[in-house]
Amino acid sequence: MNLEDTMKEIIEDQGLDYTERVRTLYTTCPSCDRSDKLSILKDNGAVICYHGGCDFGRQWFQDWLSQTAGISIEDAKKRIYGERIKNIDRLPTKLVTEEEKKVVLEKLEYPANGFLDIDEKEAHEGAMYLEHRGVSTELANHYDIKYSPWFRRVVLPIKMGGSVYGWQARAIDKVDALDRMRNNEGFRKDQLLMFHDNLYLHKSAMLFEGPFDALKFHSFGGIVCSMGKNVSKRQIELINESPVDVVYLGLDPDATEELRGLTRSIEKKIKILTIPESCESRCEKAGKKADFGECSFLEIKEAFETAKDFSDGHVFVHLKKFF
Ligand SMILES: [Zn+2]
Numbered sequence: 230m231n232l233e234d235t236m237k238e239i240i241e242d243q244g245l246d247y248t249e250r251v252r253t254l255y256t257t258c259p260s261c262d263r264s265d266k267l268s269i270l271k272d273n274g275a276v277i278c279y280h281g282g283c284d285f286g287r288q289w290f291q292d293w294l295s296q297t298a299g300i301s302i303e304d305a306k307k308r309i310y311g312e313r314i315k316n317i318d319r320l321p322t323k324l325v326t327e328e329e330k331k332v333v334l335e336k337l338e339y340p341a342n343g344f345l346d347i348d349e350k351e352a353h354e355g356a357m358y359l360e361h362r363g364v365s366t367e368l369a370n371h372y373d374i375k376y377s378p379w380f381r382r383v384v385l386p387i388k389m390g391g392s393v394y395g396w397q398a399r400a401i402d403k404v405d406a407l408d409r410m411r412n413n414e415g416f417r418k419d420q421l422l423m424f425h426d427n428l429y430l431h432k433s434a435m436l437f438e439g440p441f442d443a444l445k446f447h448s449f450g451g452i453v454c455s456m457g458k459n460v461s462k463r464q465i466e467l468i469n470e471s472p473v474d475v476v477y478l479g480l481d482p483d484a485t486e487e488l489r490g491l492t493r494s495i496e497k498k499i500k501i502l503t504i505p506e507s508c509e510s511r512c513e514k515a516g517k518k519a520d521f522g523e524c525s526f527l528e529i530k531e532a533f534e535t536a537k538d539f540s541d542g543h544v545f546v547h548l549k550k551f552f
Pocket residue numbers: 258259260261262263266267278279280283284285
């Protein structure tokens with residue numbers, strides 16, 4: 230069976246529908262759940278979700294299957310390629326699309342109408358939310374974080390070279406996971422790195438998935454945020470071309486595959502940040518997932534001071550823990 234037919238069969242096995250175009254199949258995205266935005270190239274299994282703000286970005290059909298079926302990448306590859314698994318290394322590793330060729334980033338007006346400074350009276354609820362996430366008003370002002378009373382969201386700008394090219398707006402209320410974060414129109418997560426200019430102000434970079442994890446480490450180095458567990462090729466380029474000597478990785482430990490890929494493509498000394506035991510056990514007791522957001526300032530300091538030099542063995546420990 231050829232790749233195209235195998236992929237169709239697998240999609241149906243997952244109980245999903247697909248729409249067929251000349252060169253692509255459209256089916257449900259495991260990240261944003263939309264069925265009209267995720268396209269799969271029939272001839273090589275390259276997958277893209279075009280939904281703005283969706284974390285899926287550009288991956289391969291094995292990633293899609295792994296995330297959709299909740300199985301490991303290895304098992305997904307076996308299901309797709311079967312006996313041909315030995316030839317897996319010959320699969321194309323570069324994914325260039327028509328869309329990618331014409332990326333032009335536009336500067337945005339920031340703050341947009343109705344975005345208030347955090348210390349304004351009408352921004353009080355935004356300030357409270359930020360305080361709760363461990364972000365002081367002073368720190369919020371440092372990063373030009375604003376509050377929109379109309380949308381009830383705090384807004385984090387993505388500045389690169391001093392200009393704003395995008396923003397993320399986080400709901401301060403409990404909302405559906407899919408609605409928690411909104412971006413400006415035309416937002417290109419894969420092309421932007423939040424807090425980018427820190428790379429030129431510090432000797433070390435500290436890379437996180439989410440802005441609130443990152444902000445906790447503000448006083449320890451040049452924090453940057455990939456805005457999702459998939460760190461894009463461009464985001465890695467931006468780090469590699471910066472003058473930092475060391476990159477601390479503070480990614481979610483269950484992003485093992487991503488971590489492995491990252492350690493291969495970052496051309497700097499790499500250190501791994503881990504969540505201190507005290508936070509792990511406190512969260513376990515409370516039935517919560519431990520992350521840097523749950524850490525006290527002292528635990529953040531401990532994580533920084535005990536960061537380990539990267540070695541493959543370290544990633545292997547993570548692998549054993551999560552697979
Ligand atoms: Zn999606």
